[in-house]
Amino acid sequence: MQIRLSDHFSFGRLLRFTLPSIAMMILTSLYSVADGLFVSNMVGDIGLSAVNIMFPVAMLIAAVGFMLGTGGSAVVARTLGEGRPDMANRFFSMFVFAVILFGGVLSAAGAAFVEPIARLAGASDILMDSCVSYGRILFAGSLPFMLQTSLQPFFVVAERPNMGLILSIASGVTNFAGDWVLIQLIGLPGAAWATVAGYCVGGIIPLVFFITHRSGLHLTGTKLYIREFLQACGNGASELMSNISSSLVGILYNLELMRLVGERGVAAHSVMMYVDFVFIAAFLGFSIGSAPIISYHFGAENHDELKNVFRRSMFLILVTSGAMVVLSEALCRPLCAAFVGYSPDLMQLTVHGFRLFALCYLFCGVNIYASAFFTALCNGALSAFISFLRSLLLRGGLVLLLPPVLGLDGVWLAVVAAEGLSAAVSAALLWRQRTRYHYL
Structure with missing residues (x-):
């Protein structure tokens, strides 16, 4: 039986509704994992380093898609909750057309300026050729990537999360098969082509669906609704800030x-x-899957259900956080061996660092959910503040402050300290805002 946004959500119903989004995000993260596994084992550690240099920049370019997808879906879900489906479709169409416009411009600019971008991102002379050959193809595919990331939240709003999951599986299979074939044929650029092919499956097919689908949420004639567009940008500012900050911090770490x-x-x-992509994907997927429920009941002023969903969500987040730390510590060595088992020295360095790094999973789930929760409530300012504090200010600041004291361990522990401090702030903000939004 199909679950509606207007339903009452038990633990089981909440998990069933969010599971497709969780699986979708995990499968999406596996694109990058597949690239890393194939590149590391078939090209070597130089190719792996080049991918890690350029991928944060690709995420930086695609940040607009995350912003309009998450912020726009909150506006559309709230409008549906207010009983205005025609306006919801117009708003949705405006957001999609904006993604296409921005995506085309950013794709062209990224591909044109790949060499100076690679140098600024930290590419050494040894890595430069690999970074350029990989990055130019990846940047050129930013438009379908932005479509994929922006349209996935709208599948949840349209009450079709399973369709988003199916397309994510198809996209992942395309990427995996492309890696297997193309890296053997043309080396590192083959990994980039395979990734872009996966983006096309996950981004272009949903666009065609929303164009041809005429019932429920679909593309229609629209115009620029300045207030709603700015509101979506404000709502999604946290996701924009999170992606920009994560990309900049990733470059800083490199x-x-x-x-x-x-x-x-x-x-x-x-x-x-x-490994972090996969673990974090569970928190991101749950937050994306549950956000339209929050937005709908916020728009409908159903405070009892808002309290119910929030309390159950926080319980699930906290239980999962503890389980992730245990799981990551237990699987640390075999996971690292899958990537760099061919190099004993690199293997030792990676295992030691990951055991410290993995402690961050105690805290990051609360931060991710709190940011998404305020986005769903159309409070982009608080959501952006949490993302900025967590991703750029604390992670970026501590990676500069701790290494002079702790050496290389300071790089890995900077993430743990940043997430812990951010979690304390997130908890304080959730407590402070409880009476304003009536979720406690």
Whole structure:
């Protein structure tokens, strides 16, 4: 039986409704993991380092898609909750057309200026050729990537989360098969082509669906609704800030690791990031899947259900956080071996760093959910503040402050300290805003 946004959500119903989004985000993160596994084992640690240098820049370019997808879906879900489906479709169409416009411009600019971008991102002379050959293709595919990231939240709003999951599976299979074939044929650029092919499956097919689908949420004639557009940008500012900050901090980490241990440090950091993509994806997927429920009941002024969903969500987040730390510590060595088992020295460096890094999972789930929760309530300012504090100010600041005291361990522990401090702030903000939004 189909679950509606207007339903009462038990633990089981909440998990069933959000599971497709969780699976979708995990599968999407596996694109990058597949790239890393194939590149590391078929090209080597230099190729792995090059991918880690350029991928944060690709995420930086695609940040607008995340912003309009998450911020726009909150506006559309709230409008549906207010009983205005025609306006919801017009707003939705405006957001999609904006993604296409921005995506085309950013794709062209990224591909044109790939060489100076690679140098600014920390590419050494050894890595430069690999970074350019990989990055130019990846940047050129930013438009379908932005469509994929922006349209996925709208599948949840349209009460079709399973369709988003199916397309994510198809996109992942395309990427995986492309890696297997193309890296053997043309080396590192093959990984970029495979990734872009996966983006096309996950971005272009949903666009066609919303164009041809005429019932429920669909593309229609629209215009620029300035207030709603700015509101979506404000709502999604946290996701924009989170992606920009994460990309900049990723570049900063690479620069610091190049200074401390060279290309090997960047390769070790790459492994942690690939594993991190999968673990964090569970929190992101749950937050994306539950956000339209929050927005709908906020728009409908159903405070009892808002309290119910918030309390159950926080319980699930806290339980999952503890389980992730246990799981990551237990699987640390085999996960690292899958990427860099061919190099004993690199393996030792990676395992040691990951055991410290993995402690961050105690705290990051609360931060991710709190940011998404305020976005769903159309409070983009608080959501952006949490993202800015967590991603740029604390992570970026502590990676500069701790290494002079703790050496290389300071790089890995900077993430743990940043997430812990951010979680304390997130909890305080959730408590402070409880009477305003009536979720406690």
